Amino acid sequence: MATAFGRTLCCNLIQTHFGDVVERVVECLINRGPLAFGDISRYSELGSEAVKSSILVLIQHSCVQAFKVEHEGASATAPRRVVTYYVAISDNIFHRMRFPKFLVAVREDFGEEAESLVEGLLEHGRLTLEQIIQRTAAKAAKAEGEVANEVKETFTKLVTARFIERCPSPEPWLNQKDPRELLSKVARGASKVRGPVLSAEDIVQSEVVQRVIKAAAPLETQRFQLPVSMAGLGVSDSDSQMAEGSQASEKRKLEALEMDMKTAAAVDEKEVLWRVNFEEFLRKMRHQTCVDTVKTELDIGASVVLSAMLQATRKDETSVRQHHSVPLSMDGITQAVWSTPDGQHMPLERIRSSVQQLASDKIGYISRAGERAGPALGGNSYSVNMHNIIEARQKSEVEGIVLQRFGRECCRIFRLLVRKGQLEQKQIGEQAMAPKTVKALLYCLLKEQYVQVQEIARTSEHVARQSIFLWKADYQVVLHRVLDDLYHAATNLCLRHAHEIRKEQEVLELVDQLDARKDAGSDAHVTLTSDQQEQVKRISRITKILDVSLLKLDDTILLFHDF
Amino acid sequence: MASGLAQTINKVLDLCRAHADGLPQKVLDEEIPDLELLSQAINFLLSKQKLVVFTQGDNIVYKEQNTEVAVKFKGLTSEDMLVYQSIEAAANQGIWTADLKRRTNLQQPQINKALKNLEGRSLVKAVKTVTNKNRKVYMLFELTPSREVTGGAWYTEQDYDAEFVDVVKQQCLQFITKQGLADLQAIADAIRKSGITQVELGLEEFKQIMDTLVLDGDVDETMGGETYSSDTVCYRVAKSRIPETSALTNIPCGICPVLRECQPGGLISPETCVYFDQWLSF
Numbered sequence: 001m002a003t004a005f006g007r008t009l010c011c012n013l014i015q016t017h018f019g020d021v022v023e024r025v026v027e028c029l030i031n032r033g034p035l036a037f038g039d040i041s042r043y044s045e046l047g048s049e050a051v052k053s054s055i056l057v058l059i060q061h062s063c064v065q066a067f068k069v070e071h072e073g074a075s076a077t078a079p080r081r082v083v084t085y086y087v088a089i090s091d092n093i094f095h096r097m098r099f100p101k102f103l104v105a106v107r108e109d110f111g112e113e114a115e116s117l118v119e120g121l122l123e124h125g126r127l128t129l130e131q132i133i134q135r136t137a138a139k140a141a142k143a144e145g146e147v148a149n150e151v152k153e154t155f156t157k158l159v160t161a162r163f164i165e166r167c168p169s170p171e172p173w174l175n176q177k178d179p180r181e182l183l184s185k186v187a188r189g190a191s192k193v194r195g196p197v198l199s200a201e202d203i204v205q206s207e208v209v210q211r212v213i214k215a216a217a218p219l220e221t222q223r224f225q226l227p228v229s230m231a232g233l234g235v236s237d238s239d240s241q242m243a244e245g246s247q248a249s250e251k252r253k254l255e256a257l258e259m260d261m262k263t264a265a266a267v268d269e270k271e272v273l274w275r276v277n278f279e280e281f282l283r284k285m286r287h288q289t290c291v292d293t294v295k296t297e298l299d300i301g302a303s304v305v306l307s308a309m310l311q312a313t314r315k316d317e318t319s320v321r322q323h324h325s326v327p328l329s330m331d332g333i334t335q336a337v338w339s340t341p342d343g344q345h346m347p348l349e350r351i352r353s354s355v356q357q358l359a360s361d362k363i364g365y366i367s368r369a370g371e372r373a374g375p376a377l378g379g380n381s382y383s384v385n386m387h388n389i390i391e392a393r394q395k396s397e398v399e400g401i402v403l404q405r406f407g408r409e410c411c412r413i414f415r416l417l418v419r420k421g422q423l424e425q426k427q428i429g430e431q432a433m434a435p436k437t438v439k440a441l442l443y444c445l446l447k448e449q450y451v452q453v454q455e456i457a458r459t460s461e462h463v464a465r466q467s468i469f470l471w472k473a474d475y476q477v478v479l480h481r482v483l484d485d486l487y488h489a490a491t492n493l494c495l496r497h498a499h500e501i502r503k504e505q506e507v508l509e510l511v512d513q514l515d516a517r518k519d520a521g522s523d524a525h526v527t528l529t530s531d532q533q534e535q536v537k538r539i540s541r542i543t544k545i546l547d548v549s550l551l552k553l554d555d556t557i558l559l560f561h562d563f
Numbered sequence: 564m565a566s567g568l569a570q571t572i573n574k575v576l577d578l579c580r581a582h583a584d585g586l587p588q589k590v591l592d593e594e595i596p597d598l599e600l601l602s603q604a605i606n607f608l609l610s611k612q613k614l615v616v617f618t619q620g621d622n623i624v625y626k627e628q629n630t631e632v633a634v635k636f637k638g639l640t641s642e643d644m645l646v647y648q649s650i651e652a653a654a655n656q657g658i659w660t661a662d663l664k665r666r667t668n669l670q671q672p673q674i675n676k677a678l679k680n681l682e683g684r685s686l687v688k689a690v691k692t693v694t695n696k697n698r699k700v701y702m703l704f705e706l707t708p709s710r711e712v713t714g715g716a717w718y719t720e721q722d723y724d725a726e727f728v729d730v731v732k733q734q735c736l737q738f739i740t741k742q743g744l745a746d747l748q749a750i751a752d753a754i755r756k757s758g759i760t761q762v763e764l765g766l767e768e769f770k771q772i773m774d775t776l777v778l779d780g781d782v783d784e785t786m787g788g789e790t791y792s793s794d795t796v797c798y799r800v801a802k803s804r805i806p807e808t809s810a811l812t813n814i815p816c817g818i819c820p821v822l823r824e825c826q827p828g829g830l831i832s833p834e835t836c837v838y839f840d841q842w843l844s845f
C-alpha cells in the first residue's frame with residue numbers, strides 16, 4: 001500500500017542505491033503493476049540486457065519478486081502459455097532507508113559480530129553460508145577455517161531469533177482464483193501524477209503483491225531451519241522430529257539419512273541463500289514502540305511488564321500487524337517479568353498492580369482474555385492489545401501534526417469533528433468556541449484535505465444558498481493524507497541530499513583523492529584551501545542534518561505504514 | 564350633530580372600557596348603527612391617540628389608549644404607530660428594516676422617517692446583531708436583546724470576545740490543576756468567587772469552556788472520583804497532552820504552505836527551496 005508520493009520515494013531510494021537504469025525499471029513496475037519482461041523493456045525503453053541485469057539486482061535485494069502465471073491458449077486446442085511476471089515489493093524498497101536502524105537493533109541484541117553479519121546480508125541482499133564465512137574472513141584478514149565456527153555460532157543465533165531467514169522461492173506459481181483478472185486490472189494503469197491519495201488500483205496492486213509474497217514464502221517450518229550441518233547447534237524443529245523415529249525398522253533409514261545429510265550439508269552451505277528477515281526487525285521495533293508508549297503514558301514498571309509479555313509471546317505472532325498477543329496467565333507473566341534483566345527483582349505485588357494498571361486504562365493496553373481460561377490455568381489470562389496501542393500512538397501523532405501545522409484552534413476543530421462525526425459550520429463555531437474564525441479555519445483544513453465537506457441540497461435545484469453543508473473528518477482519509485505527506489517530505493529530504501552532494505561534487509572528489517593518496521602512503525603535498533575546508537565542513541554538517549531528519553521521519557512512516 | 568359626535572365618542576370609549584381585552588368591530592357596529600357617526604368618532608379618537616387598532620385573527624379590535632401611553636405617543640402619525648407596533652411584536656429578537664417594510668407595506672422613506680421619530684423619543688432602539696454585523700435590528704427601547712442577537716455572555720458589544728474567553732479558560736484550568744479533580748459546579752463557584760469578571764456566567768457557559776478545554780487536550784473528562792459520586796462528570800488535568808513537536812513538522816516540508824505545489828523538478832522544488840536554505844544555513 002503505497003501512496004502517490006510513496007511511489008516517488010521508492011523510485012528515489014532505488015536511484016540513490018542502484019543508479020538511474022535500475023530506477024527506470026522500478027518506476028515502470030511501481031507505477032504500472034506486475035509486468036512481463038518484454039513489457040518492462042518496452043515501457044522503460046531500455047535494452048533487454050539492461051533490463052535483465054537490473055531485474056537481477058532487484059531480485060537479489062528482494063525489491064522485486066518474479067512469479068509465473070499459466071495463460072490459456074488463444075483457442076481451445078492451442079497450448080497453454082506460461083508467462084513470468086515481475087512485481088515490485090515497495091515495502092522492501094522502503095526498508096532500505098531503515099538499514100541503519102536494523103543494524104543498531106541487532107547490535108543491541110547480539111553484539112558486533114552479528115551486526116557485521118547482518119550488514120553483509122543487507123549489502124549483498126542474499127548470501128549462502130559459505131559466502132558469509134568468506135566475507136567475514138576477508139574482512140578480518142584471516143583464513144576461513146579460523147572464523148568458520150564463530151560465524152556459524154552467530155549465524156545460528158540470528159536464525160533462531162529469526163533475524164535471518166531462507167530466501168523465498170524464486171519464481172512461484174500464482175494459480176489461485178483468476179489472477180489474470182487482477183493483473184489485467186492493474187497492468188493497464190498509466191503513471192498517475194496526481195489524484196486521490198490511494199486509488200483503487202493501489203489497493204488491487206497491493207493485493208497482488210501480498211499474494212505473490214505468500215506464494216513465494218517457504219513453509220513456516222523451513223523458513224528458519226538451520227543448514228543440516230548445524231542442526232544440532234540450535235533448537236531446530238527437525239531435531240525433535242527425528243528423535244521420534246527410533247524404532248529398529250527406522251534405524252536403517254536413519255543411517256541412510258545421515259549419509260544423505262553429509263552431502264546435504266555441503267549443498268546447504270553452498271547453495272541455500274539467506275537474507276535478512278525484515279519482518280522480525282519490524283516486529284522488534286513495533287514492540288519497542290508499544291513499550292515506549294506505555295513508559296511515557298504510565299510508568300516504568302508497567303513498561304517492564306508489557307515488554308516481558310511481548311517477549312514471551314513473540315514467537316507465536318504470525319504477522320507483523322498482529323492485533324493481540326497470545327494470552328498469558330498471571331503466572332506466565334510473572335515468570336516472564338522475572339526472566340528479564342529489568343524485571344528480575346520486581347516484587348509480585350508490583351507486577352500485579354502494573355497488570356491492573358495496564359488493563360484498566362481506557363486505551364486498554366492489555367485485556368483479560370476470556371474468563372473461560374479459569375483458575376485451572378493459573379487464573380486470568382491477559383493479552384497485549386498492540387493494535388490499540390499503535391492506534392493511540394497514531395492518533396496522538398496526527399493531532400500533534402495538526403496542532404503544529406495549523407494551530408490550536410484548528411486542532412480543536414479537527415478533534416471535535418473526529419469525535420462528533422458531522423457538524424454544520426455554525427455548530428462547529430459554537431462548540432469549538434471560535435465563531436469568528438471558524439470559516440477560515442475550516443477552509444484551511446479543507447485545502448490541506450484534513451476535513452471534508454458535503455453539500456446536502458434542500459431543494460431539487462441544488463441552490464447552494466439553501467443547502468446544508470456538513471463538515472466531517474474522515475479519519476481513514478486523514479491517515480492516508482498524513483502518510484502521503486510523510487513520503488513527500490522524505491522524498492524532498494532525499495532529493496535535497498542528492499542536490500547538496502552534487503553541488504559540492506568537486507570538493508568531495510578532491511577529498512577522496514587526497515584520502516586515497518594518504519592511504520597509498522604518499523605525503524599529501526596538496527592540502528585543501530581554507531575555503532574548501534569550510535565547504536567540506538558545511539556539506540558534512542548539512543548531510544548529517546538531512547540524514548538524521550530522514551531517520552526520524554521514517555520512525556513516523558513506520559508507525560503509519562508498517563505497524 | 565356635534566353633540567351627536569361627542570356622545571358617540573363617549574359611547575365608544577365606554578364600550579372600550581367594558582371590553583378591556585379588545586373591543587371587536589362587530590360589537591361597535593351593533594351598538595352604534597350610524598356608520599357615518601361611528602367612523603367620524605373613531606377617526607377622531609385615533610387622531611388624538613386615544614384609541615389603538617389591532618387585528619385579532621380576521622377581526623379588527625379597538626382598545627383605549629391609557630393616558631400615560633397616550634402622552635408617550637402624542638403627535639405620532641399613524642404610520643409611526645404602525646411601525647412601532649411591528650417592532651413591539653418582534654419582542655427581544657428585534658426586527659430588520661426589510662422585514663418592517665414587508666409587515667407594514669410602507670415605503671422605505673416612510674419607514675425611515677418613522678424610525679427616526681421613534682428613536683428620537685426613545686421608544687425604540689437599534690441593536691447590532693452578532694449573526695450579521697452590518698445589519699441592525701430594532702426593538703422596544705426598554706428590552707434587553709435576546710441571546711441570538713447579542714451572542715450571549717461571550718460577546719462584548721456584539722463582538723466575540725476571544726480574550727475574555729481565554730482568560731476564563733486559563734482560570735478554569737488553573738483551578739483544576741490546583742484542585743486535582745473538580746465538577747462543573749465547583750469550577751463555576753470558584754471562578755465566580757474569584758471576581759475576574761462582572762459578566763454573569765451560567766453553568767451552560769462553564770460547560771462550554773470545559774468542553775473546549777477537553778478538545779484542546781488540556782483536561783480529561785472522567786466519571787466521579789474522590790468525593791464525587793460515580794455519575795458526576797468531573798474534570799482533571801489531561802494525562803497526555805497533544806505532542807508539541809513531531810518529526811514531520813520539525814523539517815520545513817512538514818509546515819510548508821506550498822507542500823502541495825512542490826514537485827521534484829517543478830517550479831517549487833526541494834532543490835531550489837528557500838525554506839531548506841534557511842533551515843540548513845544556521
Ligand code: SF4
Nearest residue numbers: 815816819825833836
Ligand atoms: S521542499 Fe521546500 S517548498 Fe517543497 S515542500 Fe519542502 S519546504 Fe515546501
